[in-house]
Amino acid sequence: MRNNIWALLNKIAPQEVEELVRRINILSGVAKLRPVGRRKLASYLNTSERKIRSSAEQMAELGLITTQSSGMRLTKKGDELRARFEAFGKIPGNASDLQKRMSKYLDVPEVYIAPGDVDKSASLEAIAFLSAMVLTSYLRPGCIIAIAGGSTMATIADEMSTSYPDITVVPARGGIGSQISTQADFVASRLAEKLGCQCRLMYLPDDLDYSTLRKLEKSTTIKDVLGLVKKADIILLGIGRADSMANRRGLENSQMQTLLSLGAVGESAGHFFNIEGHTVYQSPSVGGHINFEGENHITISCAGGYSKAEAIIGAVRHHKPAVLVIDEGAAKGIAEKI
Incomplete structure (x- = not known):
């Protein structure tokens, strides 16, 4: 480690x-x-x-x-x-017993655990602060960061304070839903602002049909951004519950029920997966077909809350990150499920 x-x-x-x-x-x-x-x-x-x-x-x-x-x-x-x-203070010295257990259970090299449970406090500050510190430790001159959307990612961006003018930030995929402040483009722009670096955006919604998306991906601007996403050194992803993410993506009730009947427990980067990590549905999105697996980059996945335990388990089985940042509530839920 x-x-x-x-x-x-x-x-x-x-x-x-x-x-x-x-x-x-x-x-x-x-x-x-x-x-x-x-x-x-x-x-x-x-x-x-x-x-x-x-x-x-x-x-x-x-x-x-x-x-x-x-x-x-x-x-x-x-x-x-x-x-x-308290979150920062958990990092020095040897990993806690809980960190070691989570790393072993989930087979993830590095696991960091923030204090509390976002389900109870409704605050993302602790996990976002810890995630920001972890992200900062991986920053290198000239690196490219691809960041997804979502409330956790947006809060992480707000927690950043280190100046790195010679790196590039890009959205990992298109936008999602109607809340602009949590769309990937906005989050990437905010992260770049906090880091004082350049940012390349897609300026696209996330709910276009496949045919339109494939055509748009051929445009010079989008193609250039997708090229940077594929070359990203650091990929920062959130993890959501399948039911709440289906609702955010505007799926009809019948579609949502079908998704859940297929065993979907979580979503990350547009992929809905079951507890075993198998994809059961992929939402149409610019960049949604990009494979984030491989050894040429570091993937940092972040999620908190007892209620997200199954989603986190499915996410790490779907695509194993190098680093997982969770909170004590999520860790408790995971320990009960595995």
Whole structure:
């Protein structure tokens, strides 16, 4: 398994990483012991009071903690950051037992697990933040990223902050549904904006018939974009439940029932598949025929929520990613299914 993100950052700026880890630990420690004094916190974190004082003073200036006679407490801003860094904090060191179990069960080389369950919190921030960190670790000068649409992909794009002006972002396929903010073109454009890099778009809906799509794919603009998709170094895909994705794609009720009767449990990149990973239906789409399998690129699949357990199992059997990012809710559901 490749070096984790913390190890990569440590090679670039070891002192900065040490301070970052200390501040994350302070956030966690203060959250558990509040109110807490510097001496007690230093003992709890097994570090010196001097280091705690230095870091805490700077964190107070940033509005992350408050210091009173009773001890330190987290501000609302500090507590929000602590919650988000819980996902980041799972990466350093050895993988957790749950990560190892998921990697073994699903036969996926790398599995990262964000805290929580999106089904309960209705927030994609934790899994998107972790996915963004994983994606950042794979970025290289000159690389091409193909990203699919969907709410998870859109949130990941918003979480990116690293500047990589010399890479290219393309949509992995055409748009989908009526919500523009989650269509692949829009998500790709947003990701490119956050990375400060160039972007090539398709400007096409996702619900055209096969004949029209095949004709459009011959146009110079679309052909050029599809050429970049085929050469993508990193492919970022979401995973959806078959029923909800069929609804998003505007399938009629009779079509949806037929799809579910065929055993469809999930969808990714336009392919509906059963629990064994076999395709039962492929929606018409520009780029839908492109094969994302192979060793010339890295596929990162992301999905969260207990309710998506079967969809995730089917997805990794349909097309095994190099990296899978899920949350604790999804991991629990997967463990119960396998």
